[in-house]
Structures are given as structure tokens and as C-alpha cells.
Amino acid sequence: xxxxxxLYASVEGTQILKGLSLKINAGEVHAIMGPNGSxxxxxxxxxxxxxxxxVDSGSVEYDPGGRSIKLLELDxxxxxxxxxxxxxxxxxEVPGVPTSMFLRSSYNAVCRYHGxxxxxxxxxxxxxxxxxKLLDMDDKFIDRAVNVDFSGGEKKRNEILQMAVLNPRxxxxxxxxxxxxxxxxxxxxxxxxxxRTKKNAMLVITHYQRLLDYIKPDFVHVLxxxxxxxSGGPELALEVESRGYDWLINPVGGLR
Amino acid sequence: xxxxxxxxNGSQLTGDYKYGFYAEVDSDTAPKGLSEDIVRLISSxxxxxxxxxxxxxxxxxxxxGMKEPHWANFKYGPINYQDxxxxxxxxxxxxxxxxxxxxxxxxxxxxxxLGIPISEQKRxxxxxxDAVFDSVxxxxxxxxxLEKQGIIFCPISEAVQKHPDLVMxxxxxxxxxxxxxxxxxxxAVFTDGSFCYIPxxxxxxxxxxxxxxxxxxxTGQFERTLIVADKGAFVSYLEGCTAPSRDENQLHAAxxxxxxxxxxEIKYSTVQNWYAGDKNGLGGIYNFVTKRGKCAGRNSKISWxxxxxxxxxxxxxPSCILQGDxxxxxxxxxxxxxxxxxxxxGTKMIxxxxxxxxxxxxxxxxxxxxxNSYRGMVKIMPSAENARNFSQCDSMLIGNNCSANxxxxxxxxxxxxxxxxxxxxxxxxxxxxxxxxxxxxDKEEAISLVINGFCKEVFKTLPxxxxxxxxxxxxxxxxxxxx
Numbered sequence: 001x002x003x004x005x006x007l008y009a010s011v012e013g014t015q016i017l018k019g020l021s022l023k024i025n026a027g028e029v030h031a032i033m034g035p036n037g038s039x040x041x042x043x044x045x046x047x048x049x050x051x052x053x054x055v056d057s058g059s060v061e062y063d064p065g066g067r068s069i070k071l072l073e074l075d076x077x078x079x080x081x082x083x084x085x086x087x088x089x090x091x092x093e094v095p096g097v098p099t100s101m102f103l104r105s106s107y108n109a110v111c112r113y114h115g116x117x118x119x120x121x122x123x124x125x126x127x128x129x130x131x132x133k134l135l136d137m138d139d140k141f142i143d144r145a146v147n148v149d150f151s152g153g154e155k156k157r158n159e160i161l162q163m164a165v166l167n168p169r170x171x172x173x174x175x176x177x178x179x180x181x182x183x184x185x186x187x188x189x190x191x192x193x194x195x196r197t198k199k200n201a202m203l204v205i206t207h208y209q210r211l212l213d214y215i216k217p218d219f220v221h222v223l224x225x226x227x228x229x230x231s232g233g234p235e236l237a238l239e240v241e242s243r244g245y246d247w248l249i250n251p252v253g254g255l256r
Numbered sequence: 257x258x259x260x261x262x263x264x265n266g267s268q269l270t271g272d273y274k275y276g277f278y279a280e281v282d283s284d285t286a287p288k289g290l291s292e293d294i295v296r297l298i299s300s301x302x303x304x305x306x307x308x309x310x311x312x313x314x315x316x317x318x319x320x321g322m323k324e325p326h327w328a329n330f331k332y333g334p335i336n337y338q339d340x341x342x343x344x345x346x347x348x349x350x351x352x353x354x355x356x357x358x359x360x361x362x363x364x365x366x367x368x369x370l371g372i373p374i375s376e377q378k379r380x381x382x383x384x385x386d387a388v389f390d391s392v393x394x395x396x397x398x399x400x401x402l403e404k405q406g407i408i409f410c411p412i413s414e415a416v417q418k419h420p421d422l423v424m425x426x427x428x429x430x431x432x433x434x435x436x437x438x439x440x441x442x443x444a445v446f447t448d449g450s451f452c453y454i455p456x457x458x459x460x461x462x463x464x465x466x467x468x469x470x471x472x473x474x475t476g477q478f479e480r481t482l483i484v485a486d487k488g489a490f491v492s493y494l495e496g497c498t499a500p501s502r503d504e505n506q507l508h509a510a511x512x513x514x515x516x517x518x519x520x521e522i523k524y525s526t527v528q529n530w531y532a533g534d535k536n537g538l539g540g541i542y543n544f545v546t547k548r549g550k551c552a553g554r555n556s557k558i559s560w561x562x563x564x565x566x567x568x569x570x571x572x573x574p575s576c577i578l579q580g581d582x583x584x585x586x587x588x589x590x591x592x593x594x595x596x597x598x599x600x601x602g603t604k605m606i607x608x609x610x611x612x613x614x615x616x617x618x619x620x621x622x623x624x625x626x627x628n629s630y631r632g633m634v635k636i637m638p639s640a641e642n643a644r645n646f647s648q649c650d651s652m653l654i655g656n657n658c659s660a661n662x663x664x665x666x667x668x669x670x671x672x673x674x675x676x677x678x679x680x681x682x683x684x685x686x687x688x689x690x691x692x693x694x695x696x697x698d699k700e701e702a703i704s705l706v707i708n709g710f711c712k713e714v715f716k717t718l719p720x721x722x723x724x725x726x727x728x729x730x731x732x733x734x735x736x737x738x739x
Contacts, residue, residue: 048694052686076693077702085694092691096709105705106695113696145709162695 001026001201002071002170007058008226009046015056016042018226024170027198031212031237032205034223035245040205041089043223044174047203048086049076064169065199081113083169087159087176093147099158100142103128103165110166131164135191153184160191171195172203177211189214209241224249276531285475286343292316295444298343302413302447305420315433315443322437328571329629329661330598335542340507342445344475345389386411386450386466388479396450398462406455409464412480415451422453426484430513430550430577438509438544438571442478446511449479454489454520463719465494470530470541476507483513485520487553492523494722503539505568506531510545518553518580525718527726529566535624537596540568547574551583554609559586561717563726564601565733573631575604578612578640585614588714590726593626593658594733602632602663607640607673616647619711623654623734629661638669645674651681652710654703654734682710704731 002024009017016039024030034040045053047060055072062071064083071079094102108118119127128142135157147155156176163171173192177185192215196202204215212220212234220236221228222245230236230248240248286297295316299309324335386396386409402409408419416423433443450466470477485491508530514522524547533540543566549558560574576585587603605614614634622628634645651660662679684706692702707730708715715723 048690050690052690075698076690077696077698080694080696088691088694092685092687094688094692094706094709096712097705102692102695102705105701106692106697109696109698109701166696 001063002203003061005059005061007043007046007060008056009042009053009058010056011042011053016226017046020058020223020227022221022228024201024203026169026201028219029196029202029204029215029217031215031217031220032203032223032228033207033209033220033237033240035249036207038223039226040207040223041174042226044086044089044172044203044205047071047079047172048084049074049079051076062170077109078113080166080168081110085163085166085168085171087156087163087171087173089174089176089178091147091150091155091159093145095145095148097146098143099146100125100128102146103142103162106162107165128165131161134164134194135161136187137161152179153181153188156180156184156188157191160188160195164191164195167195168200170201170203172205174205175207176204177206177208185211186214209237212237222248284343284345286341288341289338290316290340290342290445294342298445298447301343301345302416304413304416307420307424308416311428311433312444315440316445318434319437319440319444322440325437328600329631329663330569330600330627332542332569332598335505335507337441341475342478343447345447386464388448388450388466388468388477402460402462405458405461407458407460408451408453410451412449412451412482413447415482419451419453422484423451423482426482426513426515427480428513430515430548431511431546436546439511439546442480442509442511442546445476446478446480449481449510449512450483451481452483452491452493454485454491456487456489458486458489460489460491463492463494465496467496470506470508476509478508479510481510481512482515483522483524484515485517485522485556487517488519489517490521492719493525494719495524495526496529505533505539506541508541508543508545508567510547512545512547512574514549514558516549516551516553516556516558516580516583519555520553521557521559522549523559524549524561524574525722526560526562526564527722527729528562528564528570529729531568532566532595532597533568535595537568540597541566543567543570543572545570545572547572548577548604549575549585550577551580551585551609551612553583554580555582556580557584557586559584559588559717560603561588561714562590562601563714563718563729564589564591564599565726565729567599568597570597570599570601572601573603575606576614577606577608578614578643579608580612581609582611582613583609584612586717587614587616587618588717589618590621590711590714590730591619591628591630592621592623592730592733593628594623595626596624597626597628599627600629600631602630604633605635605645607634607636607643607645609639610641611643612640613644614646616645616649617713618647618649619714620649620651620660621654621707621710621730622651622658622660625657627659627661629663631663633665633667634675635667636670636673636675640670641672643670643673645676647675647677649677649679650710651679652707653681653683700731700734703734707734 004022007017007020060071062069104124111118222230295312431439433440452464454460516522530541551558558576564570578585585605591599591601593599618630620628630649636643649662688706689702
């Protein structure tokens with residue numbers, strides 16, 4: 001579904017990604033771990049098309065179903081319409097815009113792109129409430145302005161609600177666990193798990209192993225200084241948890 | 257991408273200003289220039305009683321001794337008042353009483369193109385419309401039903417003839433001709449506009465609406481609107497305006513007076529979309545307007561909502577004189593400027609009565625090379641015990657070449673007053689746009705959502721159809737202004 005080839009990317013003139021390659025197939029959940037500054041968030045922003053980040057070289061092939069798209073050439077909204085979703089580490093506030101209205105505009109924009117009939121406000125309301133049940137959200141939530149005065153946990157749940165509404169092919173979760181207490185994390189993770197299917201894929205970016213107790217990955221990659229230095233199964237995450245990153249970054253030091 | 261955009265915004269891409277057409281209408285036009293003779297000519301064209309002509313002449317003589325004001329936060333070239341025509345009316349077929357059948361079909365078509373059907377067969381439900389074309393009203397719908405309730409809704413020139421007592425009592429009672437340069441000019445040469453009178457205890461069942469259209473070249477539009485809500489009455493009034501795209505600047509100097517007696521309420525909404533000139537600032541309407549309401553009675557309320565999206569220059573401060581005890585004044589405004597537009601707009605709230613309350617919510621949006629200023633005054637007179645004011649002035653900038661200014665002024669003459677003032681200036685952030693784009697909204701949809709949120713407190717005070725129109729108007733205006 002997603003093939004990243006030898007990707008180099010920069011932000012504000014500093015190169016962050018330095019030759020990153022990764023392949024994700026439909027039905028798989030990949031986790032990316034790594035120390036601060038290793039390029040985890042940069043990867044998510046490059047994939048979603050944040051204009052403040054620049055691609056220096058490399059390519060990303062994306063297959064949302066039966067055709068291959070050069071992902072990096074598309075505007076961010078087209079990537080979203082083609083089924084790519086980024087759950088933000090720091091969701092952005094949009095004052096004055098009710099969450100329900102935002103979600104409907106977003107859903108209908110994707111419908112228009114695919115030539116599917118848009119959903120009217122009443123039908124959408126029913127649809128939205130089903131999705132809200134997945135995340136155990138109360139009704140008032142969607143009347144509030146997007147992310148304005150939301151707690152950290154509410155912001156992250158709102159991201160997953162958006163994901164549930166848009167039903168993406170490939171979801172990138174950027175440190176969705178950061179700033180969450182254990183209960184909120186369990187809730188968010190269970191929401192994510194309910195959205196897991198054989199047809200879609202997820203890339204879970206996290207600092208800590210604990211999220212992966214709830215969202216079980218098929219593959220774990222360790223990112224360091226802009227490239228993947230180690231890939232493995234779920235056991236790699238546990239190893240990182242107990243031994244830290246140092247043994248991977250400085251193998252010699254690890255022998256001490 | 258581009259193809260996709262066309263599908264989404266096809267209707268908006270067709271032109272910068274879709275009301276820029278003009279109709280070939282056979283007009284009865286006064287010669288250029290302003291003199292006592294022209295004032296007399298206008299008065300006689302309207303068949304006015306003597307008191308009206310006298311008042312016009314007094315205003316004219318007063319105006320001759322006045323100077324054009326230039327304190328607004330912008331500069332513009334001199335206006336040659338002798339190079340303007342002060343009267344232009346589509347010719348009627350015959351001299352009989354005015355009815356729509358006698359109005360030039362081009363005029364009727366013009367209003368239909370603007371989405372304002374004025375023939376009774378096609379009229380809008382729930383809205384009574386008075387359509388003003390250049391200097392005259394060409395049709396008012398729903399008049400018969402309104403009359404049954406004692407509501408008078410007619411062109412002001414008709415009111416001068418049919419209801420001279422009411423006109424004489426209230427005209428100039430809120431905005432006297434000595435008030436300012438443009439009010440004096442208007443008082444001398446006003447040609448048409450609407451008159452509404454709601455009798456005691458009557459709640460007007462439909463929205464009353466006037467649609468102003470400037471068509472003729474080199475003419476000015478000087479309309480005058482007078483709305484009186486008698487004791488316990490309620491009325492909601494809407495005003496819309498457009499003009500053809502022409503390279504010359506055209507002058508629009510209107511006066512609107514509102515009077516609310518005891519327990520009465522007037523809600524006045526405007527969507528102003530006069531032609532604003534082209535990208536380089538050529539052409540467009542100079543919009544110098546005096547709008548003021550007087551809460552004359554106890555517990556009365558006047559509420560102004562304006563969406564100002566057009567005109568090369570806007571100079572406008574819809575205000576409230578809160579004379580009656582417990583009276584309430586409100587001002588909700590969205591002013592959008594793009595290209596080279598200049599806007600200096602705001603309000604005045606004059607608290608005279610006890611327990612008077614005013615609210616000011618102003619949202620300014622500027623883009624391209626435009627300048628947008630909020631100017632407001634809240635004055636608490638010594639008699640105004642326990643007066644309250646809340647003001648919020650927010651500005652949003654799009655791009656780096658525009659400017660926004662806020663000039664609030666507060667004068668307090670009574671220590672029991674409570675005042676709150678909040679002001680913010682913001683930009684649409686790149687983070688917001690990226691966030692919304694990553695949810696499938698294209699850049700323009702994203703911007704329009706942010707702007708909608710910014711203006712929400714004002715839009716929600718507009719009647720529903722108007723609020724939809726206002727949103728579309730802002731989207732159209734912002735088309736392409738965000739790089």
C-alpha cells in the first residue's frame with residue numbers, strides 16, 4: 001500500500017530524514033519508535049504534505065486500491081481524499097467552527113471527490129453518533145468549536161473520531177499517546193482497534209512502548225537520525241522498553 | 257487539482273463581481289451638477305408638499321457652508337459634486353399611477369437577475385421587497401397584506417405624499433441635516449428609499465427588505481430610509497445593494513433613521529456589496545452613509561447587523577442613541593476588504609437613559625492591499641445610571657500587504673457604568689489551513705471555514721437566508737486572495 005524509497009527531507013533548512021525506506025501492506029500495523037529528534041514527526045508531516053517541510057529526494061508510492069499514486073506530488077487535501085489520514089500530535093484549534101459542521105464539511109468534500117452523493121445534515125448526525133459511540137463521547141462534544149478548550153485527552157479522541165468518520169486506507173498516528181493518562185489511552189486505543197480491518201493499514205508513531213500494549217503492531221521499526229536502523233516484530237518494542245535505544249544507536253557501547 | 261477545484265467552486269470562478277452588469281434603460285435624468293434648481297427639480301419630480309421642499313432647501317444652504325470631512329483613516333481624490341447627476345429614473349410608460357406593468361421590463365429583468373423578483377406573481381415568500389433602481393423605487397411587494405395590519409411599507413417619496421404627518425414628525429429627528437456633510441447633502445437631494453411604520457403592538461409578520469441598485473452612469477444614489485416602530489411593535493428589516501462595474505467612482509450617500517418607541521424593537525440587517533473597483537483600485541462606489549437609531553422609548557431595542565463586503569470606500573457608523581430607560585443597542589459587523597478597498601466603519605453608542613445596555617461585536621477581515629479600520633465610540637452621559645457596554649473588536653489579516661486598525665473611544669460621565677472591551681488581531685495560520693486540508697478540504701474551503709468561524713457571532717444574528725448569502729459573498733470575495 002505504501003512504499004517509501006530512500007527519502008530525504010528537511011525543515012527550515014535542516015535535513016531531518018536521511019535515506020528512510022519503508023514498505024507497508026494492506027492489513028498491517030507498523031509502529032515507528034525512536035528517540036527525540038529522530039525524525040518521527042517529520043515523517044508523518046511529509047506523508048500528509050505539510051508545506052513547511054520539504055522533500056529533498058526520494059519517492060513515496062501509495063496504492064489506495066488498484067493503482068499507484070506518487071504521493072508527494074499531491075496537495076494535502078487530495079492525499080486525504082485518497083484515503084490518507086494523519087492523527088496530529090498537536091491538533092489545531094479552529095475557533096467558532098462547531099466540530100459537527102467541520103466533520104460534515106470534511107466528509108462531504110471527500111464524497112464530492114469520489115463522485116458519491118453528499119450526506120445531508122440529518123443523516124450525517126445519525127452517522128456521526130454511531131462513530132461517537134466507538135469512542136464513548138458525549139453529545140455536547142460535537143457542538144463545541146473544533147479543539148477549542150478541549151483537554152489533551154479530548155483532542156486526541158477528536159482525532160480518532162475524525163479518523164472514524166473519514167475511514168482512511170492508511171492512518172498515520174503521530175504520538176497519539178502523548179499527554180494521555182492510562183484511561184484515556186485505553187479508550188483511544190480501543191477506538192483505533194475497532195477501525196482496524198484487512199483492507200486498511202496503520203503507521204503508529206510513538207515514543208513509548210505502552211501504547212503498543214493496546215494497539216498491537218505487526219512490525220516495529222526504530223528510527224534514528226532520519227533512517228530506520230532496526231526492524232523487527234512486536235518483541236523489538238519490548239526490547240526497546242527494557243534496554244532503551246542506546247544499544248541500537250551505539251552497538252559498541254551496548255557491549256560494555 | 258485544478259479540475260477538482262472547478263467542480264467544487266465552479267459557480268464562484270466565473271467572475272470577480274457577478275453583479276457588475278448594467279441594463280440599457282431609457283432614463284429620465286437630471287443634468288449634471290447641484291444647485292437650488294436641481295433641489296427644486298427633484299422635489300417637483302416627486303410631487304412633494306411644500307414642507308419637504310423647504311426642508312431640502314434649508315439642508316442645501318447649510319451644506320454649501322460645510323467642508324467635506326477627511327478624518328477617516330484613508331485618503332481619496334477630490335469629489336467633484338458638480339460632475340454628478342442627482343436624479344435618474346427609468347422612464348415610465350405613460351403618466352398614470354405607478355404600477356409594475358408600467359416599469360421598463362429591463363428594470364424588472366435586472367432585479368430578477370439579481371435574484372430579487374419584484375412582480376407579485378414571483379415574489380419571495382416571507383419577505384416584502386421594495387426595489388430601488390437609481391433614484392426611484394420601482395416596486396414594493398406584499399403591500400396589501402401589510403396594510404391590513406396597519407403596517408406602512410412604501411417608497412419614502414410615496415410616504416411624503418400619503419403620510420406627510422408621520423414623515424414630518426420623524427424625518428431628521430435622529431439624523432438632522434446639520435449632522436454632517438454627507439447627511440446634509442442627502443437631506444437636500446435624497447431621491448428614494450423606504451419608509452416603514454409599524455403601529456402599536458404589531459409584530460411585522462414578514463421581513464421587510466429594500467434592494468438598492470445603482471444602474472445609471474455618473475449618477476449618485478442618495479437614498480433615505482426611515483423606520484418607525486411604535487409602542488410594542490417589532491420589525492426586522494433587510495437591506496441589500498449592488499451596482500454595475502464601471503471605471504468611474506460613483507457616490508452613494510445614504511441616510512437611515514430608526515425610531516423605536518416604548519417596548520419596540522427594530523432589527524436592521526445589511527449585506528452591502530456595492531461594486532468595489534478592480535484589482536488596481538479603478539472605479540467602485542464611494543459609500544458614505546449615516547445610519548442612526550434612536551431608542552426613544554423605555555425598554556426599546558435597536559440592533560444593527562452589517563456585512564460590508566463591497567464599495568471602494570466605506571465610511572459608515574450605524575449608531576444607537578439609548579434615550580429610553582432600559583433600552584438596548586446592538587451592533588454586529590463583519591467588514592471585509594480586499595484588493596485596494598478602504599473601509600473605516602464602526603459604531604457609536606450614546607447612553608442617556610438609566611440601565612441602558614449596548615453590545616458591539618466587530619469583525620474586520622482584510623486581504624490584498626486593503627485597509628480596514630474599526631472606529632467606535634461609547635459615551636455614557638451623566639444621566640445614564642448603571643449603563644453597561646460590552647465591546648469586542650477582532651481583526652483578521654490575510655497576507656502581508658493589508659492593514660487593520662482599531663480606534664475605540666470611551667467617554668464616561670457616570671461612575672456607575674460597567675465597560676468591557678476586548679480586541680484581538682490574528683492571522684489565518686498555516687497550521688490551521690494544513691490541519692483542515694489534511695481532512696480533505698481544499699485550501700479555499702479551509703479558509704472559508706476559518707473565516708466562517710471568525711464571523712460566527714455576527715452571522716448568527718442575520719436572518720437565515722441572509723446568513724447563507726453572506727457566507728457565499730465572503731467566499732466569493734476571498735476567492736484567490738490567499739496565495
